[in-house]
Amino acid sequence: MNETKFKNLLGMAQRAGKLLSGDFVAEKAIKRGTIPLALLATDCAKNNAEKYIWLTQQYEVPLRSVLTKAELGHAIGKEQRAIVLVNDEGFAKAMLKEIDN
Secondary structure (H helix, E strand, C coil): CCHHHHHHHHHHHHHCCCEEECHHHHHHHHHHCCCCEEEECCCCCHHHHHHHHHHHHHCCCCEEECCCHHHHHHHCCCCCCCEEEECCHHHHHHHHHHHHC
8 A cells, every 4th residue: 555645545535525533423424324434543442443343344334444543643634533434435446446455
């Protein structure tokens, strides 16, 4: 994965208003079942990671573990983020392509 390109995609998605982040918001959005991609920080706390892994499996949301909490937050212009949801099919496809390469 080209981290620079991936971080740029995250920044563009944030500016376009296509990202959701934060524990309560993320959990609610995943349960709605309309999220095309969830990004979990590699250094997320074990109990939070288990919760999001379970939620994304139950609601069939693709989940990828990328970057640290600090890197995720910095890429979207916010403080540390354990989970970031991509709320747009186009951005989700581009990010999955980048991650899975």
